[in-house]
Amino acid sequence: MTVDPPHRHVDTRDVQAILDDFLKSVDVPGVAVSLFTSKGVTVRAARGVSSIESPDTAMTPTTVGVVHSLSKVMTGTAAGVLVARGHADIDEPITRHLPDVPGRDRFAHTTLRHLLSHSAGIVRGPVPLLSEATWRDPLEQYVLGACLGAPRFAEPGQVFGYSELGIVVAGYVIQRIMRKPFVQAMRELLFEPAGMRRTTLDPFAAMTFPLCQQHVATPSGRLAVRRRFDANLMTAPSSGAFSCVEDLARLGVVHLGGDPGNRGRPLLTATAARQLHEPCVDVGLDIVRGYGMAIAIGPRYGNALSVGHEGHYDGNWSKLQLIPDLGIGAAWLDNRGEDPALRPRRQKYFDQLLHLLGAGRRSWLRDNGLGSTPDLAVAAEAAVAAGIYGRPAGRTITISAEANGLRVTDGVASVRYTHLAGHVYVAPTGAPNHIPWAPDPDSTRSTLSIVGSAQTPTHVLLNGLPYQRLGQH
Secondary structure: OOOOOOOOOOHHHHHHHHHHHHHHHHHOOOEEEEEEEOOOOEEEEEEEEOOOOOOOOEEEOOOOOEOOOOOHHHHHHHHHHHHHHHOOOOOOOHHHOOOOOOOOHHOOEHHHHHHHHOOOOOOOOOOOOOOOOOOOHHHHHHHHHHHOOOEOOOOOOOOOOOOHHHHHHHHHHHHHHOOHHHHHHHHHHHHOOOOOOOOEEOOHHHHHOOOOOOOEEOHHHHHHHHEEEEEEHHHHHOEEEEHHHHHHHHHHHOOOOOOOOOOOHHHHHHHHHHHHOOEEEOOOOOOOEEEEEEEEEEEEEEEEEEEEEEEOOOOEEEEEEEOOOOOEEEEEOOOOOOOOOHHHHHHHHHHHHHHHOOOOOOOEEHHHHHHOOOHHHHHHHHHHEEEEEEOOOOOEEEEEEEEEEEEOOOOEEEEEEEEEOOOOOEEEOOOOOOOOOOOOOOOOOOOEEEEEOOOOOOEEEEEOOOEEEEOOO
């Protein structure tokens, strides 16, 4: 981490101009952003309205909204705080903290690193949208009733597999370490000491803050308010947080080694922050994309690698991105849900904000350290990768070897993948534009990556989705 990096002065009017241009180019009611450095929050700005039904209510940097998967970053950060305090070890089995929990034996070799980096081998979901209000401890009920018995597609540490359930279990471990409900533990570990005054995991507390309404497009193309929050205490560690860009920026300052709460010392030690940001697992795409502790790795800005996450579902969209080596970052919240047509527009203006702070040009190019692979080696890898692979749900896929590549079929579509570099193969053309063939949102090509030993691959990643080897073809 760079110490006291040179930071550019940013004029608030320049930030406001970027937001004005964004709102002119898209159908989004309101947007708020905060820029920050390792020294603290530097610029806050907002434009538009918090609801189309209240045109006089302006969006502000302290307007609160559901931030969905940015909750994962908060959970990972809280784990980092426990590590910094010596109360947890990121690489010890979590069963140490679950001595009386039925089903704990399935996690005898699972660590917080596995859970937070999406490499615990646990299926992604399903994730309930509602919980029983009468349950005394919804998170514990969900973990004991569903998460600990969830199907596994790999042993811990074998392969990447994005999993909300894994993050939920990590949150439950934090609850057990703190011996307090998860909502209270997060408030004491992170929200209060970081000065995140308008961040909460309690929907009833969130309603006491100025909220931006969620907006979705109707079949006619017009915007409408979506009148429900998909946030509940059962899945709070993964997707239940409410926050604002002022607080998200303070979270970013914590990751940069700063002291946003003016406590006199940072919440994270340099070692703990490095553990959060170091790539633990490769997503197996044609771009630079890995995962640290509940935080995504990539893209690069100039020569500096960024880390961050997005949070979105129906109605809200949020993003936190920081560049540790430059000591800078930005937070974004708008009140329109995920839309493929909006993604490049959001990214364009988000990059402009980072450029104001001195970030270089964005690049998703993978590390050339993958190197070139001789044709004979490619042919040998393709031959041993041939076989039948499956997921807990959906069609199996069959992989067969071809010259300088692989052919993959699910019985409906058949796609040829040619060698890119290392264990990564791409489909130049012809891949269907739906799961599992469609590229990752940040990629331009459908990608397949082979995982496991050179003699017997155990898994493949098809556009980041893990498939387990079931047998020979």
